[in-house]
């Protein structure tokens with residue numbers, strides 16, 4: 136396997152106390168030896184203080200290094216982690232010295248890619264590494280960590296094992312077609328296939344919430360001019376992002392900002408609201424609002440006071456996931472759906488409501504059920520489900536076990552692609568092991 140030594144700065148460039156540089160690959164230790172004075176590989180996974188120097192011998196910094204011999208490293212190859220002072224010059228010089236010593240600048244994601252190739256992580260876990268880094272809300276980070284620790288992989292592994300079992304049962308049926316009372320009648324295998332398909336569908340059903348969790352739900356503020364949309368936007372963000380004035384029609388363009396509602400990720404959008412445009416700019420603003428409304432996962436319809444929604448407002452609520460928010464409660468009095476951007480009253484109640492509307496029962500759960508979070512996951516599971524559906528007619532009494540086996544194999548291979556375990560030998564090996572009938 137190609138594992139030439141690669142090097143990269145593992146921390147963001149810029150002014151900071153520390154920076155971490157990572158080298159991985161065959162020959163990583165030889166590379167480090169040319170840069171680190173007195174470099175030793177023993178003891179492994181132990182922090183050592185040393186001077187780092189450039190190819191011409193000039194010192195770069197005094198810092199710490201840690202050696203991770205293969206395979207007990209993140210990538211599965213030999214790894215050296217060096218920490219030096221942060222900022223721009225020192226880490227850049229250290230990386231340059233390691234390149235001069237024989238390492239190549241790593242491509243994006245290359246360390247994790249190698250971890251997958253070396254089977255330290257499966258594809259789902261590798262995706263979770265990216266999600267964990269990108270997480271902005273606590274619930275996102277929790278879900279990503281749980282996926283990184285294998286919660287979703289285990290769930291898929293169980294499904295895969297069930298499919299392998301089906302393949303094994305069918306294998307027996309194919310090998311001994313004339314034995315009337317084989318170990319398991321075809322109809323029972325069919326019932327089992329229906330059960331596995333049900334479990335796949337359960338996992339598929341987690342997609343909307345999972346994708347929403349990973350990407351952040353789109354929450355759009357709507358309402359008449361001066362309803363208090365921008366004030367609420369600022370209050371929910373905790374910063375004065377949008378302009379607020381007593382002039383109706385202050386907001387014209389839409390502003391989007393990421394935040395969280397009780398730890399759940401949302402992308403909050405302030406809009407111009409919906410009303411009769413007075414001029415060309417207003418018309419554009421209203422058009423922009425309509426597009427955001429169409430894309431919204433949840434609309435917060437702001438109504439100034441306790442009156443009933445008017446026709447224009449009722450139209451916004453129709454056919455959408457929406458919450459009515461009574462704004463300016465410091466002026467109009469409290470209520471279960473009333474908030475005040477001025478005093479902060481009702482904001483936490485609104486955040487809780489938003490989280491519940493968007494993430495449902497999950498919002499109340501301390502532990503997230505492992506679910507799927509990407510289109511790639513959804514497509515693969517749908518393929519597995521459809522393959523099982525195609526297998527069912529052949530599992531009816533008098534059906535063709537060979538044809539059923541073909542579809543079950545396709546379902547299993549869809550899951551293999553999903554987890555990144557595309558080793559067909561493994562499947563065959565397991566079928567053979569669990570169903571050796573002395574042939």
Ligand SMILES: Nc1nc2c(ncn2[C@@H]2O[C@H](COP(=O)(O)OP(=O)(O)OP(=O)(O)O)[C@@H](O)[C@H]2O)c(=O)[nH]1
Pocket residue numbers: 358359360361362363364365366367378379380381382383384385386387406407408462463464465466474475476477478
């Ligand atoms: N007392 C009080 N005044 C508020 C509150 N929220 C908004 N206002 C006032 O209401 C007026 C309009 O507020 P905005 O937040 O600009 O309303 P908007 O819906 O964004 O208005 P447009 O962008 O013009 O459509 C401003 O004068 C705010 O100070 C509140 O909770 N309490």
Ligand SMILES: [Mg+2]
Pocket residue numbers: 364365366377378379385386406
């Ligand atoms: Mg506004």
